[in-house]
Amino acid sequence: MNRRELLTGLMGAALGSTALASITSASASLGEKTIREATASIARRRNRFPNVVLRTHENKLVRFYDDLVKEKIVIVNFMYVGCRDGTCPLTTANLVEVQKLLGERLGRDIFIYSITLDPEHDTAAVLQRYAKSVGVKPGWLFLTGKDDDIEKLRKNLGFVDLDPVVDADKSQHIGVIKFGIEPLERWGTCPALTKPKWIAQYISWLEPQGERPNGRPKQKRASGRNLS
Amino acid sequence: MSIEIIKSDRRKKEEIAGKYMQEIRDIVNARLSRRELLRMGLVMGGAGLLAMHGMQKFRPYWAHAQINSGNLKLISPKNTPSEDQLPIPEPVRPTVLNPAPTKGPNLSLSALNGFTEADRPDHQRWTQFGGVSDTLPGFDGPQYELIAKEVVPSFYPERDGIPSYPIWMFVDATNPSYVGPLRFNAHYGEPIVVRIHNALPEDNHGYGINQTSTHLHNGHNGWESDGGPIQFYDKGFFKDYHYPNVRAGFSKTHPTSTYIDADGRSHEVPGDFRETISFQWFHEHRFDFTAQNVYKGLAGFYTLFSNDINLDTGDETTGLRLPSGEYDIPLIFADKVFDPTTGEMFFDLFNLDGMLGDKNTVNGKIQPFLEVKRRKYRFRFLDGGPSRVYEFFLSNGQPFTQISNDGNLLPKPLVRQSIRLGVAERADVIIDFSKYRRGTRIRLQNRLEQVNGRGPTGKILNPGDNVLEFMVGGDAQDDSQIPDKLLDLPSTDVSRAQIRPWHFERRQGAWVINGEFFSPDVVRAFSKQNTAESWILTTGGGWLHPVHIHLEEFRILSRNGGPPPKEEIARKDIVRIGQNAVGSVNTGRVELFLQFRDFLGKYPMHCHNTVHEDHAMMLLWEVVE
Numbered sequence: 001m002n003r004r005e006l007l008t009g010l011m012g013a014a015l016g017s018t019a020l021a022s023i024t025s026a027s028a029s030l031g032e033k034t035i036r037e038a039t040a041s042i043a044r045r046r047n048r049f050p051n052v053v054l055r056t057h058e059n060k061l062v063r064f065y066d067d068l069v070k071e072k073i074v075i076v077n078f079m080y081v082g083c084r085d086g087t088c089p090l091t092t093a094n095l096v097e098v099q100k101l102l103g104e105r106l107g108r109d110i111f112i113y114s115i116t117l118d119p120e121h122d123t124a125a126v127l128q129r130y131a132k133s134v135g136v137k138p139g140w141l142f143l144t145g146k147d148d149d150i151e152k153l154r155k156n157l158g159f160v161d162l163d164p165v166v167d168a169d170k171s172q173h174i175g176v177i178k179f180g181i182e183p184l185e186r187w188g189t190c191p192a193l194t195k196p197k198w199i200a201q202y203i204s205w206l207e208p209q210g211e212r213p214n215g216r217p218k219q220k221r222a223s224g225r226n227l228s
Numbered sequence: 229m230s231i232e233i234i235k236s237d238r239r240k241k242e243e244i245a246g247k248y249m250q251e252i253r254d255i256v257n258a259r260l261s262r263r264e265l266l267r268m269g270l271v272m273g274g275a276g277l278l279a280m281h282g283m284q285k286f287r288p289y290w291a292h293a294q295i296n297s298g299n300l301k302l303i304s305p306k307n308t309p310s311e312d313q314l315p316i317p318e319p320v321r322p323t324v325l326n327p328a329p330t331k332g333p334n335l336s337l338s339a340l341n342g343f344t345e346a347d348r349p350d351h352q353r354w355t356q357f358g359g360v361s362d363t364l365p366g367f368d369g370p371q372y373e374l375i376a377k378e379v380v381p382s383f384y385p386e387r388d389g390i391p392s393y394p395i396w397m398f399v400d401a402t403n404p405s406y407v408g409p410l411r412f413n414a415h416y417g418e419p420i421v422v423r424i425h426n427a428l429p430e431d432n433h434g435y436g437i438n439q440t441s442t443h444l445h446n447g448h449n450g451w452e453s454d455g456g457p458i459q460f461y462d463k464g465f466f467k468d469y470h471y472p473n474v475r476a477g478f479s480k481t482h483p484t485s486t487y488i489d490a491d492g493r494s495h496e497v498p499g500d501f502r503e504t505i506s507f508q509w510f511h512e513h514r515f516d517f518t519a520q521n522v523y524k525g526l527a528g529f530y531t532l533f534s535n536d537i538n539l540d541t542g543d544e545t546t547g548l549r550l551p552s553g554e555y556d557i558p559l560i561f562a563d564k565v566f567d568p569t570t571g572e573m574f575f576d577l578f579n580l581d582g583m584l585g586d587k588n589t590v591n592g593k594i595q596p597f598l599e600v601k602r603r604k605y606r607f608r609f610l611d612g613g614p615s616r617v618y619e620f621f622l623s624n625g626q627p628f629t630q631i632s633n634d635g636n637l638l639p640k641p642l643v644r645q646s647i648r649l650g651v652a653e654r655a656d657v658i659i660d661f662s663k664y665r666r667g668t669r670i671r672l673q674n675r676l677e678q679v680n681g682r683g684p685t686g687k688i689l690n691p692g693d694n695v696l697e698f699m700v701g702g703d704a705q706d707d708s709q710i711p712d713k714l715l716d717l718p719s720t721d722v723s724r725a726q727i728r729p730w731h732f733e734r735r736q737g738a739w740v741i742n743g744e745f746f747s748p749d750v751v752r753a754f755s756k757q758n759t760a761e762s763w764i765l766t767t768g769g770g771w772l773h774p775v776h777i778h779l780e781e782f783r784i785l786s787r788n789g790g791p792p793p794k795e796e797i798a799r800k801d802i803v804r805i806g807q808n809a810v811g812s813v814n815t816g817r818v819e820l821f822l823q824f825r826d827f828l829g830k831y832p833m834h835c836h837n838t839v840h841e842d843h844a845m846m847l848l849w850e851v852v853e
Contacts, residue, residue: 202515
């Protein structure tokens with residue numbers, strides 16, 4: 001077996017043949033270095049999240065990474081409908097404002113995912129009613145699933161408290177939102193109750209062509225007058 | 229095999245690592261180098277890989293989602309300690325900037341790379357400190373040019389066979405072949421301009437963002453040159469940072485002051501000579517990505533010499549005669565973790581508590597060694613984060629002679645058995661190797677137990693982790709000394725100081741200060757220029773926070789109502805509050821004295837556990853007229 005065959009065989013085994021086909025066809029003319037980097041990046045992005053199966057509030061089954069996150073800009077938070085001790089209702093209200101600010105981009109390239117911490121009570125039907133009452137537009141999904149899968153996801157995404165007693169108590173759940181541009185592997189976090197305008201801004205700041213604190217990046221800035 | 233493997237004991241993990249190594253050796257026989265395979269991101273080669281493929285769940289990034297705690301349970305590949313020499317930071321070389329610096333953002337493109345200067349306010353006090361004119365380009369003084377870019381150094385020794393991966397560092401444009409920590413040798417009375425280009429790539433290899441704002445910690449600078457969290461710029465831009473290298477107080481409280489040096493000569497200089505700073509560092513500060521970008525390598529040293537008053541001169545035959553030149557070595561301690569399957573440096577993007585690495589690096593190498601001569605050395609310790617708190621001991625029980633805290637000379641040298649540092653804290657220590665025989669080996673050890681990013685447990689381990697090994701060599705001339713007295717402290721007149729309380733609290737995984745989250749458009753305090761205030765920082769227990777305030781050094785007046793420990797009777801810019809802040813005691817309350825002199829603008833106060841900082845344990849305050 002020559003070296004190239006061995007390499008191809010190894011890569012195929014690592015990634016599965018469809019992924020390999022797409023890489024090798026796309027980069028047939030590229031050097032080994034680019035293939036190497038592309039493979040590493042694809043594998044790393046895929047490995048960042050457990051590809052668990054979830055059920056949307058529209059009662060569709062989806063895979064977390066493949067269907068919800070891959071190639072998208074996403075906002076993720078955890079909540080539950082029965083949350084009475086405070087922040088879920090406020091967070092949801094906050095995200096409704098963010099939804100307004102995102103406008104047409106929601107559902108096109110930016111997606112909001114609110115995942116329940118209480119899959120036992122928050123079935124798809126319950127979440128459907130909740131989503132309707134909140135007024136979510138396409139692009140914002142409430143998600144439920146198997147207990148184990150949601151736990152796996154929650155822990156992977158770091159919505160955990162080091163104190164196991166606190167961690168086990170839903171009513172003391174972590175109140176942050178995580179946002180990111182998946183293909184660029186840029187991930188940030190902010191408090192769920194950050195002002196909606198800033199949530200939208202923080203995301204825009206992550207985009208190569210997005211807004212900047214002092215104006216757009218590619219804009220020719222003004223002459224040397226005082227800009228403070 | 230399943231994910232349980234990762235949870236199980238160390239022996240099993242080493243068994244896997246052993247099998248992995250065997251597979252690699254098989255591949256080597258097939259004439260593929262191990263480096264090539266690992267670089268391709270493959271777990272194993274040949275039969276091993278196919279067997280592993282059934283191990284669906286053995287994936288590195290799952291490891292950060294640990295079952296019972298937020299701890300990262302990745303185990304980095306084994307390294308050979310004391311194999312690589314400690315990299316010695318190289319001084320940044322002065323250059324002539326083209327185009328010449330201007331008071332406002334430059335209208336011309338960089339001759340080096342065509343970059344444009346980013347938006348910024350005008351440099352404050354531009355013509356007072358080196359600027360030639362308010363309107364025309366020109367600067368009278370040393371100029372430097374750095375490029376933030378991707379480089380490919382190695383953390384592991386060659387013989388461990390771990391491939392190198394791209395990281396991000398500052399490179400000296402005038403010395404581009406050198407890849408390693410940089411050091412500015414700056415001097416009071418000599419303002420400088422540093423032009424920093426952002427040439428970072430869009431491809432971040434897993435974490436970080438190619439936007440940058442460089443903060444000189446803790447420079448007494450105008451806010452336009454301070455490198456705050458919201459002042460970042462993109463690839464294709466540069467920014468000129470103006471560092472006056474002047475002591476605080478020059479504009480009002482101490483237009484000049486006179487220092488009488490060790491030889492009895494007097495020196496009159498602008499500002500309060502008692503505010504002389506000796507050791508700063510510079511690092512990336514982009515909002516929400518500070519932890520990622522600094523971890524990725526964007527940090528360096530700034531040593532500030534006060535030869536203008538013959539104090540900390542950089543020459544061990546003058547002034548305080550502290551060890552100098554090749555015997556003055558800055559050390560940045562940064563714990564890292566490496567993906568066990570590829571060897572690439574790994575960052576836990578979803579951790580809220582703080583990230584700990586299992587490999588101790590110093591100046592970019594894991595557990596290096598340093599050959600030392602049989603004489604005194606001045607080491608400048610810096611905790612480079614992201615989250616770990618260190619307590620350093622020497623393996624043979626020899627104490628340190630500490631001469632500064634957070635880069636500021638103490639009133640007198642202190643003999644200390646151990647030195648505790650939180651993120652961004654500094655301590656200059658003198659170690660004397662003259663009484664040891666050639667061939668003696670002494671290890672610098674971190675003995676403070678820490679198991680998660682919240683803070684240390686307070687327990688002192690023995691021996692702890694070896695961080696750096698000193699190997700005693702031959703003799704060398706030593707003209708340095710340890711003086712009896714270093715530098716008097718400035719006065720702290722609290723009588724007319726406005727009091728501001730700040731309560732730090734965790735709220736559902738994120739941080740509030742006085743009940744509010746961080747907001748880029750909210751200024752939480754307006755402090756009057758050239759006045760003093762007393763800031764009271766309080767917090768609950770369970771977490772350790774090294775709190776940092778930009779612009780000026782402060783004094784710690786009290787800890788929990790009582791006097792601070794002797795090493796904190798000093799000027800500092802980081803104060804540890806919370807659990808095990810000092811010893812194994814919770815500091816729930818500190819009282820600080822600080823001033824707001826000479827410059828105007830918005831500056832932050834924030835926790836310097838960079839993971840807390842990013843989530844967002846921070847607020848903005850402003851100096852106003």
